[in-house]
Amino acid sequence: xxxxxxxxxxxxxxxxxxxxxxxxxxxxxxxxxxxxxxxxxxxxxxxxxxxxxxxxxxxxxxxxxxxxxxxxxxxxxxxxxxxxxxxxxxxxxxxxxxxxxxxxxxxxxxxxxxxxxxxxxxxxxxxxxxxxxxxxxxxxxxxxxxxxxxxxxxxxxxxxxxxxxxxxxxxxxxxxxxxxxxxxxxxxxxxxxxxx
Amino acid sequence: xxxxxxxxxxxxxxxxxxxxxxxxxxxxxxxxxxxxxxxxxxxxxxxxxxxxxxxxxxxxxxxxxxxxxxxxxxxxxxxxxxxxxxxxxxxxxxxxxxxxxxxxxxxxxxxxxxxxxxxxxxxxxxxxxxxxxxxxxxxxxxxxxxxxxxxxxxxxxxxxxxxxxxxxxxxxxxxxxxxxxxxxxxxxxxxxxxxxxxxxxxxxxxxxxxxxxxxxxxxxxxxxxxxxxxxxxxxxxxxxxxxxxxxxxxxxxxxxxxxxxxxxxxxxxxxxxxxxxxxxxxxxxxxxxxxxxxxxxxxxxxxxxxxxxxxxxxxxxxxxxxxxxxx
Numbered sequence: 001x002x003x004x005x006x007x008x009x010x011x012x013x014x015x016x017x018x019x020x021x022x023x024x025x026x027x028x029x030x031x032x033x034x035x036x037x038x039x040x041x042x043x044x045x046x047x048x049x050x051x052x053x054x055x056x057x058x059x060x061x062x063x064x065x066x067x068x069x070x071x072x073x074x075x076x077x078x079x080x081x082x083x084x085x086x087x088x089x090x091x092x093x094x095x096x097x098x099x100x101x102x103x104x105x106x107x108x109x110x111x112x113x114x115x116x117x118x119x120x121x122x123x124x125x126x127x128x129x130x131x132x133x134x135x136x137x138x139x140x141x142x143x144x145x146x147x148x149x150x151x152x153x154x155x156x157x158x159x160x161x162x163x164x165x166x167x168x169x170x171x172x173x174x175x176x177x178x179x180x181x182x183x184x185x186x187x188x189x190x191x192x193x194x195x196x
Numbered sequence: 197x198x199x200x201x202x203x204x205x206x207x208x209x210x211x212x213x214x215x216x217x218x219x220x221x222x223x224x225x226x227x228x229x230x231x232x233x234x235x236x237x238x239x240x241x242x243x244x245x246x247x248x249x250x251x252x253x254x255x256x257x258x259x260x261x262x263x264x265x266x267x268x269x270x271x272x273x274x275x276x277x278x279x280x281x282x283x284x285x286x287x288x289x290x291x292x293x294x295x296x297x298x299x300x301x302x303x304x305x306x307x308x309x310x311x312x313x314x315x316x317x318x319x320x321x322x323x324x325x326x327x328x329x330x331x332x333x334x335x336x337x338x339x340x341x342x343x344x345x346x347x348x349x350x351x352x353x354x355x356x357x358x359x360x361x362x363x364x365x366x367x368x369x370x371x372x373x374x375x376x377x378x379x380x381x382x383x384x385x386x387x388x389x390x391x392x393x394x395x396x397x398x399x400x401x402x403x404x405x406x407x408x409x410x411x412x413x414x415x416x417x418x419x420x421x422x423x424x425x426x427x428x429x430x431x432x433x434x435x436x437x438x439x440x441x442x443x444x445x446x447x448x449x450x451x452x453x454x455x456x457x458x459x460x461x462x463x464x465x466x467x468x469x470x471x472x473x474x475x476x477x478x479x480x481x482x483x484x485x486x487x488x489x490x491x492x493x494x495x496x497x498x499x500x501x502x503x504x505x506x507x508x509x510x511x512x513x514x515x516x517x518x519x520x521x522x523x
Contacts, residue, residue: 083451084424084444088432091443104507114505121487121512122454122480122502129386129479130447131395139514168395172439 041095041161045070045154046081050108051143052100058147066151067158070098077101078139079112083123086137090127093170096136096161100153103141113141131168135160228335228373233366235282238304241330241360242277245302251328253297255290256280256304268293270301280304287337287344289462291416295321302328302360306337308346308460310355311493312416315458318498321419331358335373339465345474346461349379357496382479383486398476402442404469407435411463411471412449417456424448450476455484455501458493487512 047053053074059066075081078101086097099120107113120139128134138157142150242254257266258279266286271277282304290303291312305313310329316322333354336347353364353373364371386394409425412418425445427433435441450473457477464474485491487510490501 084448087447087451088444091440091447093440104511111505114507114509117511117514118488118505118509119502120514121510122483123451124512125483126447126450126454126476126480128391129382129394129476130398130443130450131391131393133391141514169440169443172399 039162039166040067040069041158041166043070043096043098043157043161044089044094045072045098045100046075046078046085047072048078048101048108048113049074049076051102051106051141052078052150054144055100055142055146055150058144059150060147062147064147064151066154069158069161070154077107077109077112078116079107079109079114081116083119086123087127090132090136090167091169093167095164095167096138096157098138098140098154098157100140100142100150103143106143133164135164136167228371229284229333229364230366231283234332234362234364235280237362237366238282238330238332239277239280241362242271242280242302242304243274245328246271246274246277250300251302252299254280254302254304254330255293255297257282257286257288257290270297282332284338287339287347287461287465289414289416289460291316291460292414292419294327295419297327300326300328302330304330304332305355305358306332306334307350307352307355308334308458310357311458312460314357314493314496315456316416316419317496319456319500324496328360329355329358330360330362331355332362333364333370333373335364336376343376343378344461345464345472346459348376349459349461349478350375351377356494379478380475381482382475383482385475386479398473399439401471401473402439402446404471405442405446406469407437407442407445408468409445410466410468414462414466415453416458416460416462417453418449424452446473446476450480453477454480455488455490456492457481 047056053072056072073085078099081099086099089097099116101113101116102108104113104117117139124134124137124139127137138160140153140157142153238256242256245251245254252272254271254277256269256271258269259281260267266281266283266288268288268290269279271280286306289309289312290305291309294301294303294313295316303309303313310331313322313329317324331354334350335353336350337344339345353375354370361368361370363369364373409423412423412425424433425435425441425448428435457480459474459478459481461474463477464472481492484501488501488506490498492501
C-alpha cells in the first residue's frame, strides 16, 4: 500500500487536466500489480441516453478535455443497467466501471434511476465483500446540461481507479490460462466452427 | 457433557467462522428435540389429512439408503405416510417442490422452509390456500457430524407461519428451544479486513467451484425458468469453465438473491466441492436490513425490497456520497 500511497501523493490534485497529456496509443496496461505514471485504466462507462450521454456529448462539443480512459456504452436508462453487466465487465478484466444517469427525480422514465440507486448500493456492497475495491465501481448522476461536470467526473473516476492499478482479475494466475485472455471473439469463432 | 443444562456454552472460545471450533464439536445440536415423537406425530397427521381428503399429497422426506440421507418424497395414500421420516439428517429445504405441485398438498416444514415459503408467497409464486404447512420445531440439523450450514444463523426454533404445529416433544405446543446463533457477522468481518483479504477469500472459494449449478437447483429463490447463466443469448453471455465465469455466476446469483435469501443454507448443503459463499448472501442480508429495514422470509404480504424504492433512499456508495461503512 505504501507504494500506492506515494503515487497517490505524487499525482497533482484531481484536476480535469491532470491526465490530458496521455494519449491512448502511448498507454500500455501493466501485467503486474505495479502502477506506472503512463498507465491509463480501462473503464467501462454505462451512460443513460437522456442525461449523461447527452452530458458527454456536450463536453465534447464544448471541447472540454477529459482522460481517454472510458469506453462508453449507451443505455436507455440507468435502471436498464443489469448488475450482471457490471459484474461481467469486472470479471472479464475491466479496471473499473462507471454508471451515470439522470439526477434522482429527473428520470426520463420517471422512476428508473430510483430503482437503479437501490440496486447499485447493494451491488457495491456485494463487490466490496467479494474483494473488489469500492473505488473501481462508481455511480454518479450527470444531467444533459452538465458537460463540465461530466469531464470532472471522468477525471475523478480515472484517477481513483488509476491509483488502484490494473484489475486484480487480469493479474491473477488464472488469467493467462483462461480462454478469456485470448478475447471473447476467438472462442466464439471456435464454437461456431465446431457447430459447422 | 450434559447438553441440556447449557454448560457447554461456557467452554468454547468466541466463534467467528461457525465451523470447527471447540464450541461446535462439544455441543450436540438438535438437542431438546424428540425426533421419534415428532416422526410419529407427523406420520399420524399425514395419514389423517390423506384419509380425510383435505390434501392429495403430503411432502416430506423418506429414508434413502442409496443417497445416504433422507430424500424428498410425496405420500399420496395413508399407507404411504408410514414411509415419512423425521430425524436430525432431515435438512433438505422442501419449499422448492411446492411450486411444482398441483392441487392441495401439505408440507412438513422447518423454520427455514417456512421462511422460504414466505419469500415465495411474497413473490406471488405460491397460493396460500393451496397448501397446508405442518410446522416442525427444529433446533438445528446435523450434516457430517456438524451443525448443518445455515443452522448456525437460524433465529428461532419455531416456524413463523403454520397450520398444524408439531413441537419439539411431538405435542402441539412449541418449546422455543435455544438456538446455536454462532454464525459470523459478515459486516463486522468486512470492516476488519482489507479488500485484498476479502478477494483472497472469494477466490479461494471460487477455485473449488466446478460450475455444476447444484446451489442454484437447491435454492428456493432460484426459480427462473431460464437462468441467466443458461441463456447464452449473446456472445458475451458465453459460458466457459473459467474463473471469469465462476465469478460472474456467483456474484450475479448473489445479486439476484439480495433481499430474498432466507439463509436456509441449501446452497452449501448440496455443494459437492464445499464452496462456502453463503457469507456473501448473509452480508447482503445484513446490509439490506440495516439500510432498508427489510428481512426476507418474515412477512408474506411484503413487497420484495428490490422491486420497490423510496425517494428518500440514502445516497450511498455514490461518487461524492458516503460510501457505506467504508468497505
